[in-house]
Amino acid sequence: MKKWLVIALIVSMMASLLTGCSQPAPAAAPAEPAAAPTAAAEQKEYRVAYIARAQADSFAAWLANAVKEEAAKYDNIKLDVFDGQANDDTENGLIENAITNKYDVIIVQPNNGEAQRPYVEKAVAAGIKVITTNARISGIPGSSSVDADPYMQAKVNCDLAVSQVPQNAKVVVLMGPPGNFHADARRESWKKEFFEKRPDVKIVGEEIANWNKDEAMNYMETWVQANDKIDAIIAMNDNMAAGALEVIKDNPKFKNTLAYGVDGTAEACLLIEKGLMTSTSLQSAYDLATSLLDTTNKLVTGAEKEINMDIDCPLITKDNVQKYIEMHKKAGAIQ
């Protein structure tokens, strides 16, 4: 009996202590107007399905995280994120599920635009607002899109390279996965905006490194054996440019090698700061996320019926890299 009494006493003391501790909280909390919860309850909440291409893809993961952060700023939007696992079947199934679950908005980051097209059309036909992003699926009336133009992303680098790359230069090219919209459009841009304007430049190696740093490293290690001089590394993304630079960073023979990429990743910004990489163009997941949620809000509130827009793709060079390093530091990608 005594034992139970002691336990009861301890529990009541703990309870009073906890109550005491929690007392200042309401006072410390910002004085929310009493009407706010009521207003929020009255405001309609829209359900948004964000179907990511693949959470294992570092850019797609960055975009998904940025979209989640941005959605948290909207009281009227409830976001659910789904992973397409880089598989057309999985992604199409997720779009179908979102239609069945009557989401107000579906945002699709396609794995392969043409494979997802009929499913996006089906969602639009079901009266759901659909936004396609990175890359857009164009030509579907009633759907909206937010994207960055891959041709322009490469072009801003080409414009710089046309004047920077020395006469009769030897260059290597690292390509993304064949058939990928962004990989193909960026390569096309380099062809038209650089190689056709600079017929003196010779490609001494061109390989598909599938956006991967380790594959790019392997190719560069071999090219370095076969060429005494490589004047420029032309990569369709920053990851591959960083891989190639990893091979030559301590080799004095290649200390003047130029390197171009796309994406504006934290690693690329650090390489530009060090003077190892020449330039990249930013494909900002934050900008995409901001525009995606803004577009979502405008569509659900009826402010607009259809929006198709591109975000900017600013060129990052040594002159302005600090700004972007700060951006990545704020996001916690680098210290």
Add this chain to the structure above:
Amino acid sequence: MSKVNKQSLWTSIKSKYSIYFVLIVLFLVCWLANENFVSVENIKNISTQISVGTILAFGQTILIISGMLDLSSASVLALAGVLSVSVYKMTGSLLLAFVAAILVGVICNILNGLMVTRFKTPPFIATLAMMTIARGAALMYTNGQNIYQIGAYIKFGQGRILGMPTPVIFMVTLLVLTWYLLRHTVFGRSIYAIGGNEEAANASGINVNRIKMQAFIINGIFVGIAGVLFMSRVNGGMPNGAVGYEFKALTAAVIGGTSFSGGIGTASGTLAGAFIVGFLDNIMVLVGVNSYLQQIVRGAIIALAVIYDIWAKTKRTKRKLGSAEAK
């Protein structure tokens, strides 16, 4: 020595070492195809490039000989690698980071081993499950993002000792270790016995489950080391790195003569298999073969190498059977 005996000795050598003949022929062809192929630096490069996959392949060789395999090795490599990088960034200790990678590799492989030995799950399914779990864990831990600014961690994969790249030193050390384990220990003999006939091995007093678990643990150590080398080589913690490396490892082991039906295989054969793929990849880039054509050529030459190896071995078996019948 009579002419017949000489011929029989030559056929025996040819069939026993057929995969090394393939490797030598390929080496000579590559030498003729491009003058840059045979240079000390290029051979070092090829050796470095194949090192991570070959270390995984040594683990696979042990498992395949005992009638198992590991589909999770690349995913566990990624998990071990990112956690190791993370430990280094938190503590600044290379030793702790190295130990952490090995621990993660071993823990994941103990789980693989438990699924196989305790719950009798087929190794294909058990390691397939671990493949998804480990990759998911690596992505979850890093939120899908790469870890940058890894500082001195790159010494593991980008350093050189007496001019030799560190990944190659690791590869050679683990080659010797695998060779020793397979050829000169009770564990090695048990592995071959289990792969050859598990029931017979059990009946002869071999603790099959214990040996299988040991095989997974050794594989885990190799995977952990491969994780450290990979992340260090790419100068970052990459949760989505090394995708497909489990197949690179399986390819090297199988080209090197390790039989999927168990009981057959050697560490040196696996190394030869890895070099065959490494030479091919290297020469095709040096010569500038079209990227799409490279995949066709790679597939065709791998198939031819294995067909020749099997043909040479079958011929030897037939000859042995023939001489036995004659007696």
